[in-house]
Amino acid sequence: MNKALLINAKTSGNGININLLSHNYKITYPKKIWVSLPNDFKKIFLDNLVYASTNFLPLMLKKNKIVYNTNPPILENLLYKNVLFDLINCERGDHKPHLAYLKNFYNLEFLFASQESTLPKTTDWQTNEKTVIVPFTFGKESLATVALCQEIGLKPILVYCQEPSQPYEEKYKLKALKKFSQEFGLTYYFLKNDPGLFRYGKAFNFKKPTEIGWGTQTTVLALMMLPFAYKHKAKYILFGNEYSNNEYNWKNGWKEWLSYDQTNENIINQDNMVRLLSNDQVKIRSTFQPLEEINIFFLLHHRYPEYGKYQFSCIAEEPLLKNSQWCHNCYKCALMFLFAECCKIDHQKIGFKKNLLNLPNLYDHYFGKKFAAGSNKELDFSFYILHNRQHSSNYLKQFKKEKLPKTKTWSYYLKYYTSQKSYTNLPEKFENKMLKIFTEELSHFKNVIAK
Template identity: 30%
Template structure:
């Protein structure tokens, strides 16, 4: 959260002039991808892209994986290349790596700007365009992103004037536009979508670790932006590590199954949970749905008898009573399969069958 005035940010954005060094317009090829049958997945090794890969593989899409390097993220590339090496050894699937210059649009050191969310708003749009050549080279019919249900979440700014979408570029509505973009640039042969749009985060984390444990051990959701993340792909000192630990515990998954080593429910980590008043610069963790997600996960952990400092604090607070009174509502929100508009239609029936099987196995 950069605490800047929303009106001023919008004004500057609308007044921005873009100048291109090579102004000549080059039209995309109208030739379709030959023998298009695979899926290309933007692989971050987060839970969303790993579940997307695992499900695509189960659906017979023979998925290929591409990692687009964001040079501004301190230790991320090192850790992901290490995970990719082990992943290739186990599954025989090589990680294609692309270092892209457009990443400098959100490299604050390069731009001489303070850290903010500026520049991240079109990340998936950039990636869609950059993955199209991979679709041609790897015979892909699909470009798949890990855009889950909460990417459409929003909240009001401090002045209660603007609706803020922390991840609109990943929302289902925008993914439909990205599908139009990829078709326009590929002779209408490459479709862009998300296999996990029907799911909330907690079910994604549960399904990955429960149905595909061999994939879950490669999970890296942490941005490793601090020195605690220098030598390992979980820093155990950030909001993301705390969230993933909580989602695991709340869904009955042992956190070490995804590589977490530290007990993130110790009292000393309370500041990393927005439910307890913790602060974060990650805007998507400030939505109402993100708050209720933590409420539900702590409630699940309490019901399962988890012994931990923060679970005890939760049980003794008014939050526990709130969760108890909203139990049916929270279960419906976080343990449902949602209607989707970005799941490729010919994959939907088999996909939903997998999800129904997994949700039926979830023990509340």
């Protein structure tokens, strides 16, 4: 490591500009959203969003210091913790020695333009309990969140934030977003996000991609949603984090969080962040905290099939198959196809053109050593369902030989995946309606997987 990384950032007429290594990276808001913000909010927003979007970059670029022209962010400790708790998982994904990233990040020096943080001053935040902001991706969680909100009487405002490191999604999603919003009478926005190029090191032309930075995605998104919440007087920013996001492995006596930014613990941190910046008016909540990923998939396609047909969960690092929203070649495509088989959802109705259980090497993240996010326990359960149905494919033969002798009993999985888990952050005034729907759908789910 050598030298310092210089970050020069400023607000513009429609967002924030971040300059580093002689390049500008813009976060561009719709004009009417940005101009509605008070100037004192823009100042504190600049300090904190710039830090959240860049504090991991010295680690990627082999620098030992980062120098900002902004003030120390008031959220620094919480944002720093998010990166720190994600790094052991990044080490595994990048095949780096244990604690290599952690040590280097811990030893980084952070310098700012002054010693004093900008403090919150905006006092005119107003909120409507029934208006919510949904960071929208066309993933199963965001689609199900929108459908659930509309069923229980909430008004969702959709914000699709650009992910430029995934080049094949944007054109499809922007076209689908217009159609989807017209069909269901929704307000939507597109947020241009050049700093998304930092993911995988795309901005720096890395030959080998890195996982550094991905583990703060929802935290950065939470902050980015605040201008939309201010404009629309939204009380909640809703994420769809499933219960398995709280899982972790042990690595030489250290916890390896699989998705730390989406854990219950960090949702509380995110909530405190947005409450602090919004004069305690806006809250972060999770719509599906008591459910597992496969439960959310089932709920979407069983209860809201007209929404489910839009699902786009592909990693989109490769071209999408013609007339499909899936590349048919990534671990996310493989997982969603597996869920569809388990839940007896017609895969063609959700855009799949091939039977992925008949294609080789798509489940190496389960049977091999390929790195991927997600819960192996849920994969055990999913293949167990198909095993019980005597599903025929080479993957099921492999499951029977390699995995089944090591799994827990079927009765354990059945009980675990058809029961609601503990929760701490559903939207308080609407949680009873949500829990009733969850109970109904878990009952249907149990009937389907038992057949």
